[in-house]
Amino acid sequence: MTDSENKTLQAKKKAEVAAPAEQTRPGPTFIPAVDIVETDQEVTVLADMPGVGVKDINIDLGDDMLTLVGNAASPEGENEVDVFSEYLTGKYARQFTLSHEIDQPKIGAEMKDGVLRLKLPKLEAAKPRKITVKVG
Amino acid sequence: MILRRVINWPTRDWRSPFEKLERIQREMDWLSEGLTGRPSTEPSVGVFPLVNVTEDKDNYYVRAELPGIKADKVDISVTGNSLSIAGERKITPENGDYHRREREEGKFSRMISLPMQIDQSKVEAQASDGILTVVLPKSETKKPRQITVKAS
Numbered sequence: 319m320t321d322s323e324n325k326t327l328q329a330k331k332k333a334e335v336a337a338p339a340e341q342t343r344p345g346p347t348f349i350p351a352v353d354i355v356e357t358d359q360e361v362t363v364l365a366d367m368p369g370v371g372v373k374d375i376n377i378d379l380g381d382d383m384l385t386l387v388g389n390a391a392s393p394e395g396e397n398e399v400d401v402f403s404e405y406l407t408g409k410y411a412r413q414f415t416l417s418h419e420i421d422q423p424k425i426g427a428e429m430k431d432g433v434l435r436l437k438l439p440k441l442e443a444a445k446p447r448k449i450t451v452k453v454g
Numbered sequence: 455m456i457l458r459r460v461i462n463w464p465t466r467d468w469r470s471p472f473e474k475l476e477r478i479q480r481e482m483d484w485l486s487e488g489l490t491g492r493p494s495t496e497p498s499v500g501v502f503p504l505v506n507v508t509e510d511k512d513n514y515y516v517r518a519e520l521p522g523i524k525a526d527k528v529d530i531s532v533t534g535n536s537l538s539i540a541g542e543r544k545i546t547p548e549n550g551d552y553h554r555r556e557r558e559e560g561k562f563s564r565m566i567s568l569p570m571q572i573d574q575s576k577v578e579a580q581a582s583d584g585i586l587t588v589v590l591p592k593s594e595t596k597k598p599r600q601i602t603v604k605a606s
Contacts, residue, residue, distance in 0.1 A: 431583065
């Protein structure tokens with residue numbers, strides 16, 4: 319486990335997506351940092367998408383392919399002029415293939431402070447079953 | 455070193471080559487003044503968070519991407535014409551097996567010096583969707599005054 323007491327955060331250049339198809343809207347697309355955690359019951363995906371609101375997130379699951387797309391609206395006001403900029407803003411996009419059968423109607427998503435929490439419950443059939451060996 | 459940094463500097467679309475030159479000039483000025491209070495250091499080394507600074511007639515706006523950090527966990531203070539942002543990001547570990555762990559936690563602090571005196575008493579900060587915005591009103595006395603020429 320990481321020791322947060324001594325750790326300092328380092329700025330990272332946002333990784334840009336090499337898009338398979340051209341985007342309809344111009345502007346850069348970034349790869350969000352994610353944590354993926356699996357339990358027997360579900361798979362949880364946590365993604366950092368600063369600037370993306372609840373309405374701007376698109377989650378799509380089809381054929382075991384999970385697609386996350388977030389559109390970050392520019393927070394700048396109309397009359398603001400750049401003094402200097404160190405980071406770019408734009409879309410976030412990332413795709414994952416899922417190895418487990420997901421109970422699609424039970425998928426839950428929550429967006430809080432720019433972090434997406436996606437709960438993907440496994441189908442009953444996909445959950446590991448415990449088989450007890452009887453002593454004969 | 456500085457030159458390389460300028461070339462790598464994140465850029466938006468430039469509309470004309472002159473704008474590009476002006477922009478490089480401005481960024482060079484900023485570099486020499488020192489973004490961190492120390493002159494001529496590369497801003498990306500040991501720096502967090504990265505900030506975008508914009509201005510309009512009345513205010514400076516400093517924005518930083520701080521996903522998952524509550525507004526009350528960020529310590530913002532102003533002295534003279536410099537702004538300090540400090541805090542810590544903590545990620546509660548999840549139960550289960552981690553397949554990927556890319557999100558990072560840790561402490562951060564940063565000083566940003568602004569080119570103009572600011573009105574310390576009116577500085578406001580807010581956070582929404584993981585973006586921190588600090589609004590720093592320009593000092594009334596230092597604001598450029600518009601003078602209308604009267605027709606005689």
